[in-house]
Amino acid sequence: xxxxxxxxxxxxxxxxxxxxxxxxxxxxxxxxxxxxxxxxxxxxxxxxxxxxxxxxxxxxxxxxxxxxxxxxxxxxxxxxxxxxxxxxxxxxxxxxxxxxxxxxxxxxxxxxxxxxxxxxxxxxxxxxxxxxxxxxxxxxxxxxxxxxxxxxxxxxxxx
Amino acid sequence: xxxxxxxxxxxxxxxxxxxxxxxxxxxxxxxxxxxxxxxxxxxxxxxxxxxxxxxxxxxxxxxxxxxxxxxxxxxxxxxxxxxxxxxxxxxxxxxxxxxxxxxxxxxxxxxxxxxxxxxxxxxxxxxxxxxxxxxxxxxxxxxxxxxxxxxxxxxxxxxxxxxxxxxxxxxxxxxxxxxxxxxxxxxxxxxxxxxxxxxxxxxxxxxxxxxxxxxxxxxxxxxxxxxxxxxxxxxxxxxxxxxxxxxxxxxxxxxxxxxxxxxxxxxxxxxxxxxxxxxxxxxxxxxxxxxxxxxxxxxxxxxxxxxxxxxxxxxxxxxxxxxxxxxxxxxxxxxxxxxxxxxxxxxxxxxxxxxxxxxxxxxxxxxxxxxxxxxxxxxxxxxxxxxxxxxxxxxxxxxxxxxxxxxxxxxxxxxxxxxxxxxxxxxxxxxxxxxxxxxxxxxxxxx
Ligand SMILES: Cc1cc2nc3c(=O)[nH]c(=O)nc-3n(C[C@H](O)[C@H](O)[C@H](O)COP(=O)(O)O)c2cc1C
Ligand code: FES
Numbered sequence: 001x002x003x004x005x006x007x008x009x010x011x012x013x014x015x016x017x018x019x020x021x022x023x024x025x026x027x028x029x030x031x032x033x034x035x036x037x038x039x040x041x042x043x044x045x046x047x048x049x050x051x052x053x054x055x056x057x058x059x060x061x062x063x064x065x066x067x068x069x070x071x072x073x074x075x076x077x078x079x080x081x082x083x084x085x086x087x088x089x090x091x092x093x094x095x096x097x098x099x100x101x102x103x104x105x106x107x108x109x110x111x112x113x114x115x116x117x118x119x120x121x122x123x124x125x126x127x128x129x130x131x132x133x134x135x136x137x138x139x140x141x142x143x144x145x146x147x148x149x150x151x152x153x154x155x156x157x158x159x
Numbered sequence: 160x161x162x163x164x165x166x167x168x169x170x171x172x173x174x175x176x177x178x179x180x181x182x183x184x185x186x187x188x189x190x191x192x193x194x195x196x197x198x199x200x201x202x203x204x205x206x207x208x209x210x211x212x213x214x215x216x217x218x219x220x221x222x223x224x225x226x227x228x229x230x231x232x233x234x235x236x237x238x239x240x241x242x243x244x245x246x247x248x249x250x251x252x253x254x255x256x257x258x259x260x261x262x263x264x265x266x267x268x269x270x271x272x273x274x275x276x277x278x279x280x281x282x283x284x285x286x287x288x289x290x291x292x293x294x295x296x297x298x299x300x301x302x303x304x305x306x307x308x309x310x311x312x313x314x315x316x317x318x319x320x321x322x323x324x325x326x327x328x329x330x331x332x333x334x335x336x337x338x339x340x341x342x343x344x345x346x347x348x349x350x351x352x353x354x355x356x357x358x359x360x361x362x363x364x365x366x367x368x369x370x371x372x373x374x375x376x377x378x379x380x381x382x383x384x385x386x387x388x389x390x391x392x393x394x395x396x397x398x399x400x401x402x403x404x405x406x407x408x409x410x411x412x413x414x415x416x417x418x419x420x421x422x423x424x425x426x427x428x429x430x431x432x433x434x435x436x437x438x439x440x441x442x443x444x445x446x447x448x449x450x451x452x453x454x455x456x457x458x459x460x461x462x463x464x465x466x467x468x469x470x471x472x473x474x475x476x477x478x479x480x481x482x483x484x485x486x487x488x489x490x491x492x493x494x495x496x497x498x499x500x501x502x503x504x505x506x507x508x509x510x511x512x513x514x515x516x517x518x519x520x521x522x523x524x525x526x527x528x529x530x531x532x533x534x535x536x537x538x539x540x541x542x543x544x545x546x547x548x549x550x551x552x553x554x555x556x557x558x559x560x561x562x563x564x565x566x567x568x569x570x571x572x573x574x575x576x577x578x579x580x581x582x583x584x585x586x587x588x589x590x591x592x593x594x595x596x597x598x599x600x601x602x603x604x605x606x
Contacts, residue, residue, distance in 0.1 A: 025341060027344075127244040129247070129408075
């Protein structure tokens with residue numbers, strides 16, 4: 001079925017458009033809006049919808065989607081977990097955090113746990129270096145992590 | 160001499176410190192009232208007197224940058240705030256947006272007025288959801304009070320501030336990559352010239368400033384530019400005021416510390432950061448984000464400039480952290496957020512980590528950067544696996560030199576700096592991997 005936004009989401013889209021002198025500038029925020037409305041991923045239908053709605057060539061929207069890491073080009077789990085692995089976090093043990101997540105979720109980085117609940121990824125520096133190691137779960141940062149804390153956080157996700 | 164300040168951080172510990180009431184209690188929105196009562200040119204002059212060196216990494220003088228904007232423009236002008244904070248080791252802008260968002264909103268009004276813009280876009284990297292929420296909240300509060308809108312504080316100068324989101328790409332921190340991204344394109348940097356002041360966002364005159372650069376502007380107008388500049392011990396280097404210093408890695412108290420410009424790495428690491436984890440010796444220091452060269456703690460300062468007299472003969476740990484002080488000794492101040500490696504860390508693995516970052520984040524437009532970053536990473540993969548050769552180690556430096564200066568934007572130089580400096584300064588560690596199976600290396604990054 002073709003992708004569409006509901007009334008409330010459409011209103012948000014209009015609000016986004018009102019901030020810019022042209023429609024193209026709304027491309028990234030509107031893609032975020034649609035991704036959120038589409039179980040956290042950007043399907044071809046979503047690209048088609050955004051292109052039409054913003055009067056852009058499909059190829060332009062596709063080019064944008066493929067440039068940015070945060071647009072998921074495949075379905076993902078119900079929750080997304082990103083473990084930062086860049087230098088400041090690595091100096092404080094991010095590898096152990098990541099290893100533990102893989103073990104707990106039973107999947108490797110880049111994969112989704114079998115129950116479809118959690119997609120595990122690494123991230124590059126998330127501007128939280130002073131409270132490393134850290135991870136982002138959906139929209140929330142968890143900082144100064146220990147393995148025990150990771151367990152508690154993951155518990156709430158897979159429940 | 161260590162002098163901590165709280166111009167930007169006064170609200171950091173308070174539960175409701177991010178709200179308008181707390182901000183106004185500390186004198187918030189009094190700077191902008193002064194600024195809007197001055198002629199535009201005077202606002203720029205006041206900023207120049209403050210000697211604020213851009214807090215985004217390049218250290219360009221903020222007032223001077225504002226003065227590049229056209230005095231009269233047929234087209235609209237824009238202020239764009241760079242809140243894409245993604246330079247490894249850097250975490251100061253996020254704290255301002257989360258804990259003191261009104262300083263940025265007030266700074267936006269001052270900056271926009273100074274450059275002749277009626278709209279400011281704050282480009283926030285998407286991951287910073289709390290920052291976006293706090294900024295939206297602050298903008299709503301300010302609009303409700305009439306501080307934004309058609310007549311801020313009763314002055315006839317319409318003003319709007321918008322939050323724009325990125326979607327995960329370090330290169331969008333580069334100002335022209337950011338402008339492309341703001342326009343809804345792939346975040347690939349543009350060739351300069353034309354510079355943003357002539358042809359920026361939507362083809363219109365634009366100033367791009369870092370979050371902290373703009374958030375400190377209200378303080379300048381509260382206390383006066385000259386007085387603000389003189390807070391700094393590097394006032395005579397035209398590097399004024401106070402700023403936020405960060406320290407991460409192997410220190411006991413990693414975090415953010417606001418202090419007068421001129422703080423030294425020793426003060427940052429030992430007095431503020433509580434010293435090195437396990438009281439170990441320092442192996443390596445990166446002064447301000449990973450794109451700066453790495454330093455050994457025993458590097459001795461020696462510069463003919465008479466202003467260096469107090470520092471000559473001392474180590475890099477005792478050189479005041481300033482844009483020019485560091486540039487003149489062949490380093491870079493960058494974002495002023497230092498990364499500390501104790502001798503528990505393996506410098507080969509540290510560089511390997513960073514080059515993976517640069518390979519991942521290269522936008523791929525320029526061949527030397529796109530191919531070079533990947534090539535260096537592959538060589539380091541081999542070295543770390545015990546399969547590298549001395550010729551390949553030398554090739555790392557060659558590739559890095561070939562990237563330097565041969566790309567559209569400064570990403571290339573930023574990727575080359577760590578490669579060049581790590582290999583040069585810790586060569587024996589790399590050779591140990593190649594010749595002796597890394598027998599005397601820690602093979603770890605953690606203590
Ligand atoms: C690869 C790259 C990444 C950058 N990332 C950022 C960033 O995240 N935040 C920032 O303020 N400046 C960043 N900069 C610097 C900007 O290009 C620009 O100099 C700065 O935003 C100007 O603001 P300022 O003069 O107030 O410092 C980056 C530069 C490069 C080359
Ligand atoms: S290195 Fe992990 S948040 Fe910066």
